[in-house]
Amino acid sequence: MEGRELPVGWAVAQIAELAIKVGSGATPKGGQSAYQETGIPLIRSMNVVFFGFKEEGLAFINEVQAQQLSNAEVKGGDVLLNITGASIGRVTVAPSWTEGARVNQHVCIIRPADCIDQRFLSAHLSSPAVQSLILDENYGVTRQALTKQQVLELVIPVPPLNEQRRIAAKLDTTIAAVEACRQRLDGVAAILKRIRQAVLAAATSGELTREWREARRISDVWNSSRLGPLLNDMRYGTAKKCSYEVVGLPVLRIPNILESGCICQSDLKYAEFDAQEVARLSLAPGDLLVIRSNGSLDLVGRVAEASERDAGMLFAGYLIRLRPNQGKLLSTYLMLALRSPSTRNTIELAARSTSGVNNINSQFLSSLEIPLPAIPEQHEIVRRVQELFSLADQLEAKLTSARKLVERLTPALLAKAFCGELVPQDPNDEPSSVLIERIRAARQAEAGESKPSRRGRKKAAIHPDQLPLDAAPVAPDLLSGLLQECGALSERALLAASELEPVQFRRQLQAELAGGEIWESEEEAERVLQAVGFRTRERTTFTKPISASE
Numbered sequence: 001m002e003g004r005e006l007p008v009g010w011a012v013a014q015i016a017e018l019a020i021k022v023g024s025g026a027t028p029k030g031g032q033s034a035y036q037e038t039g040i041p042l043i044r045s046m047n048v049v050f051f052g053f054k055e056e057g058l059a060f061i062n063e064v065q066a067q068q069l070s071n072a073e074v075k076g077g078d079v080l081l082n083i084t085g086a087s088i089g090r091v092t093v094a095p096s097w098t099e100g101a102r103v104n105q106h107v108c109i110i111r112p113a114d115c116i117d118q119r120f121l122s123a124h125l126s127s128p129a130v131q132s133l134i135l136d137e138n139y140g141v142t143r144q145a146l147t148k149q150q151v152l153e154l155v156i157p158v159p160p161l162n163e164q165r166r167i168a169a170k171l172d173t174t175i176a177a178v179e180a181c182r183q184r185l186d187g188v189a190a191i192l193k194r195i196r197q198a199v200l201a202a203a204t205s206g207e208l209t210r211e212w213r214e215a216r217r218i219s220d221v222w223n224s225s226r227l228g229p230l231l232n233d234m235r236y237g238t239a240k241k242c243s244y245e246v247v248g249l250p251v252l253r254i255p256n257i258l259e260s261g262c263i264c265q266s267d268l269k270y271a272e273f274d275a276q277e278v279a280r281l282s283l284a285p286g287d288l289l290v291i292r293s294n295g296s297l298d299l300v301g302r303v304a305e306a307s308e309r310d311a312g313m314l315f316a317g318y319l320i321r322l323r324p325n326q327g328k329l330l331s332t333y334l335m336l337a338l339r340s341p342s343t344r345n346t347i348e349l350a351a352r353s354t355s356g357v358n359n360i361n362s363q364f365l366s367s368l369e370i371p372l373p374a375i376p377e378q379h380e381i382v383r384r385v386q387e388l389f390s391l392a393d394q395l396e397a398k399l400t401s402a403r404k405l406v407e408r409l410t411p412a413l414l415a416k417a418f419c420g421e422l423v424p425q426d427p428n429d430e431p432s433s434v435l436i437e438r439i440r441a442a443r444q445a446e447a448g449e450s451k452p453s454r455r456g457r458k459k460a461a462i463h464p465d466q467l468p469l470d471a472a473p474v475a476p477d478l479l480s481g482l483l484q485e486c487g488a489l490s491e492r493a494l495l496a497a498s499e500l501e502p503v504q505f506r507r508q509l510q511a512e513l514a515g516g517e518i519w520e521s522e523e524e525a526e527r528v529l530q531a532v533g534f535r536t537r538e539r540t541t542f543t544k545p546i547s548a549s550e
Contacts, residue, residue, distance in 0.1 A: 007420030009160045011433040016152040017440065018121075021111035023148060024083060025072025025103045028065040029477050031484035031531075035059040040066040041101035043074065045082045048090050048107060050126050051175055053098070061102065068475060069102040072109065077118045079110040081125060083146040089134040091125040093118050105482055105498070108151055115161055115435035119168035124156055127414040157418055158436060160429035167417050178409045185403055192392050192399070197341050199388050203381045204340040204371050212380055222373050228366030230334075233323040236292075236362070237315040238281055240271040248272035252283075252315040254291055257304045261335055263289065265310070273314065281314045281321075286331040288322040289315055290338070293359045300358045301347035303338045305331055320362060329370070333378040336385055337370050479508055480517040483531035488521070490528055 006012065015022065028034040028042075035042070039060035046057045061069075074080075076096035082088055084106045094101075103109055112121050124130060133154070134146060159167065202208040206222055213220060228234070242251045250268040258264050273281070283289075287306040294300050306313070315321060324331050337343055346368070351358040373381070416422045475481070479498060483489060495505050509529075512518045518529055 006157065007159070007425060008427075009163070009425065009429055009431040010420065011158050011431070011436055012155055013158055013436050014152060015110060015154045015156060017436065018113055018116050018156060018158070019110050019152075020113050021109060022151055023071065024105050024108045025069045026475065026478060027104050027481045027484065028061050028068070029475065029481060031481055032059075034061065034065065036062060039063075041098060042069075043080065043094075043098065043101050043103045043107055045085055045087045045090070045104075045106040048080050048082050048087070048092050050090060050092065051122075051179075053092055053095050066102055072102045072104075074098050074101040074103060074109060075111065079112065079118050079122045079125070081108045081110060081146075081151065082106060083108045083151065084144060086144075088144045088146060089125075089131050091122050093122045108146075108148070110151070113439050115432070115439060116156075116158070117161065117164040117168050119172065120159075120164040121156065123168060123171050123414060124418055125154075127418055128411045129415075129418075130154065158432040159420065160426075160432050161435060162429045163423065163425060166423040170423050171413060171417055174413055175410055178406060178413075182403075182406050185399060185406065188399055189396075192396055195392055196389065199385055199392075200336055200340040201342070203385050204337050204342070206371075206373070208384055209373075209377055209380050213377065218374075218377070222371050224369050225328075225372045226366065227322075227334075227368045227370050230325055230329040230370065230372075231322055231366075232325050233321070234362050234365065235280070235321045235323075237317045237319045237321070238271065238273070238277065239317045240273070242269035242271045242316065244269055246270055249278070249314055252289065252310075252313055252319065254294060254299065254316075254318055257289055257291055257302050257319070259302065261304050261339070263304045263306060263310050263313075265313070269316075271314075278314070283310050283313045283315065283321065284323070285311055286324070286326065288324070288331060288335055288338075290320045290322060290360075290365065291318060292320045292361065293318050293357060295357055297348055297352060297358050300351040300360060301338065301344065303335050305335050320365065322365070327375070329372070330375065330378045330382060332382045334370065336382070343368070476515075477512065477517055479512050479529075480531040483518065483529060488528040488530045494529055 025042075037060065039062050042059040042061050044057070044059060047054050066073075074094050076094055076099045078094040080092055080094050080103065082090040110121065112118050135144075158164075199208070206213075206220065210220070238251065240251075242253075248270045249272070250265070251271055252263065252265075253269060255267055256264045283306040285306055285308050289304050289306065291299050291302045322334070324334050338347075347360060350364055351360045353359060413422065478500075479494060482494060482498060491509070494509075495502065498505055498508070500508060509518070513520075517532055519532055521528055521530055
């Protein structure tokens with residue numbers, strides 16, 4: 001709303017004025033190992049998604065742990081905002097069934113006052129303007145983080161309460177329609193993928209050219225052959241160490257082998273070769289490059305055909321070059337056969353490994369059975385597949401354009417909503433400035449009542465929901481618990497994640513350093529803090545039913 005006039009009846013205020021509670025929780029002692037299969041839910045950043053809530057990966061804690069996080073208790077309708085990590089800024093409204101749950105240190109509870117509709121507040125925090133501001137505001141070298149103070153200082157445009165509700169209801173219906181459209185488009189993408197797989201299956205089983213054979217009275221029986229005898233050459237790539245320094249010749253690697261079957265010449269590395277190596281490893285048009293080893297099973301066996309543009313390029317050791325005998329086996333037909341569902345299944349079964357790296361080798365490829373029609377039929381199969389794939393590509397291009405339009409709809413709706421253009425205004429609505437002044441007056445009166453009189457009367461009790469989270473007792477392993485979940489953090493980022501006052505933070509840090517629960521190390525010339533027994537950039541993986549923390 002900066003630089004724009006507010007609609008009639010609207011006002012602006014900070015979250016500090018509009019919320020009766022703002023704060024986050026912590027991870028129980030022991031980190032992820034302390035989570036249970038049942039108990040009281042602990043909401044983490046992975047559970048917070050825009051305009052929804054992700055139950056998958058929800059953690060659970062026991063009653064004792066929950067009591068230690070009593071100030072981080074969720075009420076149905078609370079606004080939940082991710083304040084650290086890659087998902088910083090993601091926001092949603094807590095479903096009613098989460099009543100009594102707790103949040104960890106990565107999720108901030110914002111409990112709005114009665115003058116703010118929680119759906120409206122969540123939608124505004126989801127808007128492009130606020131998301132951009134959050135990313136600009138955050139700080140932290142090892143991990144992005146928003147402080148409690150930064151959340152409190154966020155400025156919100158406040159329409160009259162009834163208009164907030166109209167806006168929220170309109171956004172609920174329109175965004176639901178947008179999401180339904182997105183899901184339908186995702187369904188089209190899945191259909192196109194199945195179509196391509198069906199075409200490849202028909203092409204390599206003989207079904208695609210059955211009528212072609214019948215018209216020419218060609219036998220319906222295909223031969224098959226092992227791949228080895230159909231090749232003029234099969235060769236592993238270079239084992240030389242390559243670098244981005246442009247010295248020597250460019251070398252193709254795994255990222256250059258595209259799913260489409262083409263070779264991409266971007267992101268190249270280089271190495272120096274003698275004349276014999278160049279002659280042995282240079283690509284010729286029609287050569288195929290096959291990925292032989294990778295941690296991802298989907299990538300093993302991926303194949304691409306070299307074109308005239310790729311001639312003379314060299315290739316790395318995780319690739320195998322196949323040079324078919326074109327009089328027996330067309331390169332493009334072989335690529336279709338290697339991409340067919342039945343051959344992919346054979347490759348994945350052979351490559352699958354429990355060690356984390358999946359492999360195939362030249363011996364496996366040599367023994368691979370290839371369906372082998374005559375060369376004229378191979379030409380016809382290639383022609384028909386390319387024609388059908390071209391139609392699929394055209395549909396996919398239209399699908400991509402439609403997706404881009406859909407992705408722009410939600411930001412556009414949110415922008416209209418917070419400019420007062422999404423729903424009609426009602427001049428009979430009570431102006432929001434009146435509501436905000438009422439909240440301010442109530443808070444001032446409450447503050448006055450809580451002051452001790454001259455006669456020494458005790459301070460009035462504060463409702464638990466009004467207690468700041470940093471007023472809660474600090475767990476003796478608070479900081480080491482944060483480091484167990486987040487990994488290595490700079491001192492500044494750890495301060496932000498802990499939400500402690502600086503003096504309290506330094507006292508807590510010194511205590512945990514002295515107790516041997518935290519240690520200091522150098523990472524990329526920067527001083528970072530780590531929990532004992534936890535190494536930089538490692539993450540603990542949960543067994544079911546809890547997913548790894550984000």
